[in-house]
Amino acid sequence: NAGVMQNPRHLVRRRGQEARLRCSPMKGHSHVYWYRQLPEEGLKFMVYLQKENIIDESGMPKERFSAEFPKEGPSILRIQQVVRGDSAAYFCASSRAQVTGELFFGEGSRLTVL
Amino acid sequence: AQKITQTQPGMFVQEKEAVTLDCTYDTSDPSYGLFWYKQPSSGEMIFLIYQGSYDQQNATEGRYSLNFQKARKSANLVISASQLGDSAMYFCAMTSRDSNYQLIWGAGTKLIIKP
Numbered sequence: 139n140a141g142v143m144q145n146p147r148h149l150v151r152r153r154g155q156e157a158r159l160r161c162s163p164m165k166g167h168s169h170v171y172w173y174r175q176l177p178e179e180g181l182k183f184m185v186y187l188q189k190e191n192i193i194d195e196s197g198m199p200k201e202r203f204s205a206e207f208p209k210e211g212p213s214i215l216r217i218q219q220v221v222r223g224d225s226a227a228y229f230c231a232s233s234r235a236q237v238t239g240e241l242f243f244g245e246g247s248r249l250t251v252l
Numbered sequence: 253a254q255k256i257t258q259t260q261p262g263m264f265v266q267e268k269e270a271v272t273l274d275c276t277y278d279t280s281d282p283s284y285g286l287f288w289y290k291q292p293s294s295g296e297m298i299f300l301i302y303q304g305s306y307d308q309q310n311a312t313e314g315r316y317s318l319n320f321q322k323a324r325k326s327a328n329l330v331i332s333a334s335q336l337g338d339s340a341m342y343f344c345a346m347t348s349r350d351s352n353y354q355l356i357w358g359a360g361t362k363l364i365i366k367p
Contacts, residue, residue, distance in 0.1 A: 180343050180357035243297035
């Protein structure tokens with residue numbers, strides 16, 4: 139009974155490197171959401187994807203950040219040329235349909251930028 | 253614009269007492285949903301309870317209940333008979349058509365249950 143799987147759980151990068159975070163939704167879920175949580179804060183919506191489509195990326199920074207959810211394989215959140223301010227926990231959630239009910243969250247990926 | 257406010261950054265409660273965690277919200281959309289999530293120190297987000305804006309009765313799930321006061325725009329979480337394992341961060345969140353059905357989150361309340 140696999141839930142939402144995120145990896146890596148912890149990632150350390152130096153400034154200027156790239157970070158790739160992966161998310162496999164729950165079985166049967168085709169809607170994926172990425173959220174960012176800064177220390178001592180709540181979650182901030184970044185992007186909502188369905189298979190092969192970005193539905194809403196209104197919370198995603200315009201530069202350096204991108205997300206995809208290919209037909210096969212996990213959803214990927216990619217951060218290029220990371221800066222210290224990118225250090226945060228990145229949560230992926232999935233749902234069977236567009237959010238009007240329960241989201242199932244992964245355990246998060248914690249990015250530390252040195 | 254939608255907004256969720258949690259005014260209690262932290263709370264200490266004695267074990268077995270009831271706890272009320274405050275949440276107020278703001279939206280102009282008549283149709284919305286309110287959620288509470290728990291985040292223990294391990295980091296995962298755990299869904300607790302959901303209340304729809306048109307639901308006639310307050311939502312309940314085991315020891316969790318949601319005190320929904322629509323006119324006041326509040327959706328407080330009540331935990332009865334608190335346990336040590338309830339120590340965690342608690343987040344209130346809302347979804348509505350205004351937010352394109354994405355979840356808008358409060359800043360959270362850190363709850364510590366004392367033995």
